[in-house]
Amino acid sequence: MAGIPGRLRRFGVVPAAVCAAAGCGGGDAPPEERIEGQRAYAVSCGYCHDVPNGIGAALTPKVLAGYGTVGALDRYLRAAMPHEAPGSLSGAEYDAILQHLLDSRNLLPAGAGHDPPDSTRLQEPGRTPSG
Secondary structure (H helix, E strand, O other), X not given: OOOOOHHHHHHOOOHHHHHHHHOOOOOXXXXXXXXXXXXXXXXXXXXXXXXXXXXXXOOOHHHHHOOOEHHHHHHHXXXXXXXXXXXXXXXXXXXXXXXXXXXXOOOOOOOOOOOOOOOOEOOOOOOOOOO
């Protein structure tokens, strides 16, 4: 497992497997950006959130929609994640992970576009957002 970061070796997870388990794909992001977001998520998030008995909660649409807005979710990710080193990712990595979560969990209302304003309300797929 040479070349795999220590935290991934420690959990015995390779990024491709995590990405596959997370159901990567979908969304409106251009393919090259979606792939970058999938990779960043797999490497920096999936080893806690997408493994059986992981130390992080499953990042379901319901859980993520609970943050209310795109901006609130973004601020939380940047301030608190990854758990072992909050704020340690580059701005581009946080941007890619946020976009991956929005796209892969289908959290944006129809017509929100690829780069929605921070005030955009998150919605659980199949539910009408309140307010």
